[in-house]
Amino acid sequence: xxxxxxxxxxxxxxxxxxxxxxxxxxxxxxxxxxxxxxxxxxxxxxxxxxxxxxxxxxxxxxxxxxxxxxxxxxxxxxxxxxxxxxxxxxxxxxxxxxxxxxxxxxxxxxxxxxxxxxxxxxxxxxxxxxxxxxxxxxxxxxxxxxxxxxxxxxxxxxxxxxxxxxxxxxxxxxxxxxxxxxxxxxxxxxxxxx
Amino acid sequence: xxxxxxxxxxxxxxxxxxxxxxxxxxxxxxxxxxxxxxxxxxxxxxxxxxxxxxxxxxxxxxxxxxxxxxxxxxxxxxxxxxxxxxxxxxxxxxxxxxxxxxxxxxxxxxxxxxxxxxxxxxxxxxxxxxxxxxxxxxxxxxxxxxxxxxxxxxxxxxxxxxxxxxxxxxxxxxxxxxxxxxxxxxxxxx
Numbered sequence: 001x002x003x004x005x006x007x008x009x010x011x012x013x014x015x016x017x018x019x020x021x022x023x024x025x026x027x028x029x030x031x032x033x034x035x036x037x038x039x040x041x042x043x044x045x046x047x048x049x050x051x052x053x054x055x056x057x058x059x060x061x062x063x064x065x066x067x068x069x070x071x072x073x074x075x076x077x078x079x080x081x082x083x084x085x086x087x088x089x090x091x092x093x094x095x096x097x098x099x100x101x102x103x104x105x106x107x108x109x110x111x112x113x114x115x116x117x118x119x120x121x122x123x124x125x126x127x128x129x130x131x132x133x134x135x136x137x138x139x140x141x142x143x144x145x146x147x148x149x150x151x152x153x154x155x156x157x158x159x160x161x162x163x164x165x166x167x168x169x170x171x172x173x174x175x176x177x178x179x180x181x182x183x184x185x186x187x188x189x190x191x192x193x194x
Numbered sequence: 195x196x197x198x199x200x201x202x203x204x205x206x207x208x209x210x211x212x213x214x215x216x217x218x219x220x221x222x223x224x225x226x227x228x229x230x231x232x233x234x235x236x237x238x239x240x241x242x243x244x245x246x247x248x249x250x251x252x253x254x255x256x257x258x259x260x261x262x263x264x265x266x267x268x269x270x271x272x273x274x275x276x277x278x279x280x281x282x283x284x285x286x287x288x289x290x291x292x293x294x295x296x297x298x299x300x301x302x303x304x305x306x307x308x309x310x311x312x313x314x315x316x317x318x319x320x321x322x323x324x325x326x327x328x329x330x331x332x333x334x335x336x337x338x339x340x341x342x343x344x345x346x347x348x349x350x351x352x353x354x355x356x357x358x359x360x361x362x363x364x365x366x367x368x369x370x371x372x373x374x375x376x377x378x379x380x381x382x383x384x
Contacts, residue, residue, distance in 0.1 A: 058358055066351040069234060073350075077239025080268065091264045094256055102253050106246070184235065188228045192220075 015151045019144050026140060038130070045126035054124020064120050071114035072184055078107035079180050086161070086173035096161050104154065111146075118187075132193045138186035145179045197376035200292050207288040216286040223286055230279035236272025238346055240265045248339035254329030259322055295361045295375045300352035307345035314338035 006013065025031060045051050054061045082103040084090030091099055122129060129135040153172050161169050207213055216222055246252035247261045284291050291297050317334055325332055331339070361367060363377035371377075 058360070059355075062354050062358060063351060066347075066354040069231065069350050069354065070238070070347055073234040073238040074242050075239075076235030077241075077243050080236060080239060081243060081265070084268070090268065091256070091260070094253075094260065098253070098255060103243075106243075106252060181232075184232055185228065188231050189224075192224045 011151050011155060015147045018147065022140060022143060026136065035130070042126040042130040045123045048123055050120045050123035051126060054120060061121065061124055064117050068114055068117040068121060071110045071117060072187070075107050075110035075114060076180065076184065078103040078110065079176060082107070083173040083177050086157075086169050096157075100157055107149075129190065132190060134186055134189045134193050138183060138190065141179060141182040141186055145176075145183050148175065148179055197373075198378060200376055201289070201378050201381065204288040204292040207285060213285050213288065216282065226279050226282045226286070230276060230283060233272050233276040233279060234350070236268050237276050238272075238350070240269040240272065241346065242343065244269070245339035245342050248331040248335050250330035257326045258318070258331060259326050262318070290362065291356065293363045293375045293377060294356050295371060296352045296355040296358075298374065298376070300349055300356070303345055303349045303352060307342065307349060310338060310341045310345060314342065 025034070046055070054064070081090060082100050085092075085094070085096055085099040153176055156164070156172060157169070216226070243252050244261055244265060247254070247256070247258060253261060284297075314335070317338060321332065321335070325335075330336070359365070361371050361375060363372070363375055363381065367375065367377065
């Protein structure tokens with residue numbers, strides 16, 4: 001009985017366990033050792049092509065920042081529309097699956113653009129951001145967002161929402177909005193730190 | 195003449211107590227700026243989906259009027275938040291902002307985007323009955339959607355560039371930059 005119950009939620013349990021481990025790691029002394037271990041990587045990032053371009057040409061850095069913002073806007077629009085539909089607030093007269101599938105496709109494309117432009121920006125200021133707690137909080141939130149979206153939310157909704165408990169669907173939508181809002185807000189706060 | 199008027203108006207705003215308080219408050223200023231940036235999501239994020247629907251990229255099977263009607267309210271809320279926080283950011287740093295070439299370019303682009311939105315809305319109202327369920331809108335509507343994407347992308351780029359001081363009046367600039375930025379001879383505040 002217990003095993004069959006756990007088996008039904010193995011992906012959610014595995015993802016939650018992984019996030020719990022990441023949180024435990026973030027608030028333990030292990031983090032300090034890991035920090036020292038990744039410092040050479042961040043030093044290398046600053047000397048890479050991305051790092052050199054980002055540090056040398058302020059204009060290039062600014063344009064990539066703007067591309068990052070545009071990608072954030074598009075991915076945020078996809079998140080708002082798909083979760084708004086799940087909550088019954090937007091496009092109520094359209095099939096849920098149509099909205100979810102099409103918005104997810106654009107979400108993935110914009111997320112890839114945001115990650116590539118984000119890596120470029122990180123390279124330009126790598127030895128600064130490694131010391132910023134808010135940067136690591138953003139990375140933790142981003143990991144949670146990606147894991148939640150691809151291992152919990154999408155598989156959960158893949159076969160339609162008709163057979164799901166409406167409160168589970170609403171909880172998934174609220175969790176998705178919360179985690180991606182945290183990613184965007186902490187990203188903005190990196191600019192004010194350090 | 196116009197630049198002098200803008201400069202005097204900016205000085206008048208700058209002299210107000212609330213402008214200084216907002217500028218000097220680390221947390222308040224950053225919260226307003228964060229709200230301005232995050233308002234991109236409900237405003238531009240949704241506008242992009244409406245534009246992409248017209249281009250046949252997003253939700254081609256959903257009628258164009260359905261997309262526009264249902265997404266209008268959250269989009270306008272987003273734009274409302276963006277305008278309020280944008281005005282507050284200008285109010286916090288009026289002199290430098292009004293003399294930023296990027297701010298001035300952004301302002302011109304905003305006017306362009308506004309006119310394009312009005313023309314787009316008018317054309318859509320006139321013709322939507324004949325193509326509402328078609329996956330791709332007619333050429334003139336697609337052109338409006340493409341222009342909208344272009345205008346807003348440039349607006350975001352200019353908004354981002356305002357933070358950089360390459361063309362500020364406080365630095366030595368060419369005559370053309372001085373003219374476009376509206377630098378005033380002998381001005382004492384930046």
